[in-house]
Amino acid sequence: MTRYLLERPHRLVSLTFFSERYESAKSSISEDLTILKRTFKARGTGMLETVPGAAGGARFIPYVTxxxxxxxxxxxxxxxxxxxxxxxxxxxxxxxxxxxxxxxxxxxxxxxxxxxxxxxxxxxxxxxxxxxxxxxxxxxxxxxxxxxxxxxxxxxxxxxxxxxxxxxxxxxxxxxxxxxxxxxxxxxxxxxxxxxxxxxxxxxxxxxxxxxxxxxxxxxxxxxxxxxxxxxxxxxxxxxxxxxxxxxxxxxxxxxxxxxxxxxxxxxxx
Amino acid sequence: MTRYLLERPHRLVSLTFFSERYESAKSSISEDLTILKRTFKARGTGMLETVPGAAGGARFIPYVTxxxxxxxxxxxxxxxxxxxxxxxxxxxxxxxxxxxxxxxxxxxxxxxxxxxxxxxxxxxxxxxxxxxxxxxxxxxxxxxxxxxxxxxxxxxxxxxxxxxxxxxxxxxxxxxxxxxxxxxxxxxxxxxxxxxxxxxxxxxxxxxxxxxxxxxxxxxxxxxxxxxxxxxxxxxxxxxxxxxxxxxxxxxxxxxxxxxxxxxxxxxxx
CATH class of the missing domain: 3.40.50.2020 (Rossmann fold)
Structure with missing residues (x-):
């Protein structure tokens, strides 16, 4: 998931997509995204914007501190x-x-x-x-x-x-x-x-x-x-x-x- | 760790480095690397070569199937x-x-x-x-x-x-x-x-x-x-x-x- 997001900066990837790709429930994907978001922030890798709701997902926005x-x-x-x-x-x-x-x-x-x-x-x-x-x-x-x-x-x-x-x-x-x-x-x-x-x-x-x-x-x-x-x-x-x-x-x-x-x-x- | 390895293909990153960076025991880093290796292989992302021993570590080698x-x-x-x-x-x-x-x-x-x-x-x-x-x-x-x-x-x-x-x-x-x-x-x-x-x-x-x-x-x-x-x-x-x-x-x-x-x-x- 990390690799997928890192390779597609600025693009919204839907929860549904991840859930099908990894054969996991949306709720566990959501939890993983929360962990990723925290890690990205702590490491200064970038922002992980999460969009809530059925049409939601995550978007990786790279930045440098x-x-x-x-x-x-x-x-x-x-x-x-x-x-x-x-x-x-x-x-x-x-x-x-x-x-x-x-x-x-x-x-x-x-x-x-x-x-x-x-x-x-x-x-x-x-x-x-x-x-x-x-x-x-x-x-x-x-x-x-x-x-x-x-x-x-x-x-x-x-x-x-x-x-x-x-x-x-x-x-x-x-x-x-x-x-x-x-x-x-x-x-x-x-x-x-x-x-x-x-x-x-x-x-x-x-x-x-x-x-x-x-x-x-x-x-x-x-x-x-x-x-x-x-x-x-x-x-x-x-x-x-x-x-x-x-x-x-x-x-x-x-x-x-x-x-x-x-x-x-x-x-x-x- | 995924990001760190992906951004440095073909370079050996030592267990010691990861263990200091993430403040974790080498044994848990080792376990995580094994999981990463399996995931990279299953997804066709590339090879994660692991080098055992004190001077060991991991090297990410990208490839396409x-x-x-x-x-x-x-x-x-x-x-x-x-x-x-x-x-x-x-x-x-x-x-x-x-x-x-x-x-x-x-x-x-x-x-x-x-x-x-x-x-x-x-x-x-x-x-x-x-x-x-x-x-x-x-x-x-x-x-x-x-x-x-x-x-x-x-x-x-x-x-x-x-x-x-x-x-x-x-x-x-x-x-x-x-x-x-x-x-x-x-x-x-x-x-x-x-x-x-x-x-x-x-x-x-x-x-x-x-x-x-x-x-x-x-x-x-x-x-x-x-x-x-x-x-x-x-x-x-x-x-x-x-x-x-x-x-x-x-x-x-x-x-x-x-x-x-x-x-x-x-x-x-x-």
């Missing part, structure tokens, strides 16, 4: 601060982190915590490095993810494309998304691995509008230092990366302060 | 055979499937079944569409994945690149992988979404060799029809796609027949 979130961000900072990650031009090598299943799992759980009670129908990113992040979030929100591309391919069918100004380099770029990707009215969470001026994220916002869909939020793994106004005013970031000529400073982004507001923390305690 | 594998392949075929997926030029639209968390989870579990008892240190793919598949497999094998790219980026640091002949179009292409990605001697599982002549997969094989690493296997989601000899002789595919001028036939690939050999099936029954 503030303590765990802070600890994770600190761990990532420690590992990104290793000297051999510094690349010429003030860049930081972080592709290895974004290829480790345990790191991606935590990123997915964190961002899903942000959309605990908001409706999200799809996660969107642009190729290439945002994909693993989008996929992890999509798993924990249990919604599909879509990938916009700079080169539109024949296997995508007809596409919708937008031009946008890359904020940091002021070049005009183009991205395209398959016409079949998003339904009108869908609530779309935009994510990427890194944001500087926010131009790419702005491009994704334009794409969402072209599909008559709505932006549910913007989340990035890391933000870089940027002078001036960002194309995307509202976003969350797990990390802040500040590069100088000879080294890179990594500090926590705005995620923890934005997400663990008193309201939300009390919701998690329910 | 032959029945479930066949059913999944059939479901994917049914959904890919919808008429509106046909694209001009004999292509098939399948990006939506490879963006659904439940489909990706099953693909990951299936391919992980193939490497149940083989050592794999990393999963490799090439951008863009193989990434979600590589990530899912990496989750179930609990090893990192690395992404080769056609355009090497400044954020990858120094890279190793190879040229290869794209089997289907006979063009010469290039792919690069960050030098920091793979350790010498690593056993690498190569995956992609689609294979025609196998040129791209051959390019990845050359890359693996450049890193003094070994190819542990080659797995693709779908293979297309191809006349002549493939660059990659040994591979598994979940699907076979045969396009004609006005429609596309999707049939099962060689996965089920290659993987569910009598030896392996008896291993799963243990």
């Amino acid at each position: 503030q303590g765990e979130a802070t600890q994770f961000v600190d761990e990532v900072i420690a590992s990104l601060s290793e000297a051999d990650r510094f690349l010429p031009g003030g860049y930081l090598y972080m592709s290895d982190l974004l290829g480790r299943p345990n790191v991606l799992r935590q990123i997915g759980r964190l961002i899903a915590t942000q959309y605990l009670s908001d409706e999200v129908d799809a996660v969107m990113t642009v190729a290439t490095k945002g994909i693993p992040i989008a996929q992890s979030i999509s798993e924990y929100l249990n919604v599909p993810f879509v990938i916009a591309r700079h080169d539109s391919q024949i296997t995508e069918g007809s596409t919708v494309s937008v031009n946008y100004v890359s904020g940091s380099s002021s070049r005009i770029e183009k991205m395209a998304l398959s016409k079949r990707s998003l339904a009108p009215g869908a609530r779309v969470l935009i994510v990427d691995d890194f944001m500087k001026g926010g131009g790419t994220l702005g491009g994704m916002q334009s794409l969402v509008k072209e599909f008559d869909a709505t932006v549910a939020g913007v989340a990035v793994f890391a933000e870089g230092a940027f002078e001036g106004e960002r194309v995307v005013p509202n976003y969350t970031s797990l990390l802040r990366i500040h590069a100088t000529n000879d080294h890179v400073d990594v500090t926590p982004g705005n995620f923890v302060e934005q997400i663990y507001t008193p309201d939300r923390v009390s919701l998690l305690k329910k | 032959q029945g479930e594998a066949t059913q999944f392949v059939d479901e994917v075929i049914a959904s890919l055979s919808e008429a509106d997926r046909f694209l001009p030029g004999g292509y098939l639209y399948m990006s939506d499937l490879l963006g659904r968390p439940n489909v990706l989870r099953q693909i990951g579990r299936l391919i992980a079944t193939q490497y149940l008892s083989d050592e794999v240190d990393a999963v490799m793919t090439v951008a863009t569409k193989g990434i979600p598949i590589a990530q899912s497999i990496s989750e179930y094998l609990n090893v990192p994945f690395v992404i080769a790219r056609h355009d090497s980026q400044i954020t990858e640091g120094s890279t190793v690149s190879v040229n290869y002949v794209s089997g289907s179009s006979s063009r010469i292409e290039k792919m690069a992988l960050s030098k920091r990605s793979l350790a010498p001697g690593a056993r690498v599982l190569i995956v992609d979404d689609f294979m025609k002549g196998g040129g791209t997969l051959g390019g990845m094989q050359s890359l693996v060799k450049e890193f003094d690493a070994t190819v542990a296997g080659v797995a693709v989601f779908a293979e297309g029809a191809f006349e002549g000899e493939r660059v990659v002789p040994n591979y598994t595919s979940l699907l076979r796609i045969h396009a004609t001028n006005d429609h596309v036939d999707v049939t099962p690939g060689n996965f089920v027949e290659q993987i569910y050999t009598p030896d392996r099936v008896s291993l799963l029954k243990k």
Whole structure:
């Protein structure tokens, strides 16, 4: 039952279903769910929402507690601060982190915590490095993810494309998304691995509008230092990366302060 | 305990750890593990290997039974055979499937079944569409994945690149992988979404060799029809796609027949 619920976050599974699957009375399933609920809460795994009545059941909503979130961000900072990650031009090598299943799992759980009670129908990113992040979030929100591309391919069918100004380099770029990707009215969470001026994220916002869909939020793994106004005013970031000529400073982004507001923390305690 | 093991496949978790975490005697943890083992087996979730003795513990090894594998392949075929997926030029639209968390989870579990008892240190793919598949497999094998790219980026640091002949179009292409990605001697599982002549997969094989690493296997989601000899002789595919001028036939690939050999099936029954 634990496995079944964990693999289907945000979806209501009926008592009847469990009772048939495990050939047990609904009353004992109900009792087991109560135990699970307590365990999930005690371990900070997530919330188990139980819906009473004949049409009732249980829904697993993953979240990360503030303590765990802070600890994770600190761990990532420690590992990104290793000297051999510094690349010429003030860049930081972080592709290895974004290829480790345990790191991606935590990123997915964190961002899903942000959309605990908001409706999200799809996660969107642009190729290439945002994909693993989008996929992890999509798993924990249990919604599909879509990938916009700079080169539109024949296997995508007809596409919708937008031009946008890359904020940091002021070049005009183009991205395209398959016409079949998003339904009108869908609530779309935009994510990427890194944001500087926010131009790419702005491009994704334009794409969402072209599909008559709505932006549910913007989340990035890391933000870089940027002078001036960002194309995307509202976003969350797990990390802040500040590069100088000879080294890179990594500090926590705005995620923890934005997400663990008193309201939300009390919701998690329910 | 279920959640802890499910999130850390292929890793041995010690009895001592569980006993401290849950403040229970090792004997009761042991009993619980026996129950879990039975449940995992009965539900086809996977194997729970228990290692006896003071240094012992339990290791969760996910797998998919032959029945479930066949059913999944059939479901994917049914959904890919919808008429509106046909694209001009004999292509098939399948990006939506490879963006659904439940489909990706099953693909990951299936391919992980193939490497149940083989050592794999990393999963490799090439951008863009193989990434979600590589990530899912990496989750179930609990090893990192690395992404080769056609355009090497400044954020990858120094890279190793190879040229290869794209089997289907006979063009010469290039792919690069960050030098920091793979350790010498690593056993690498190569995956992609689609294979025609196998040129791209051959390019990845050359890359693996450049890193003094070994190819542990080659797995693709779908293979297309191809006349002549493939660059990659040994591979598994979940699907076979045969396009004609006005429609596309999707049939099962060689996965089920290659993987569910009598030896392996008896291993799963243990």
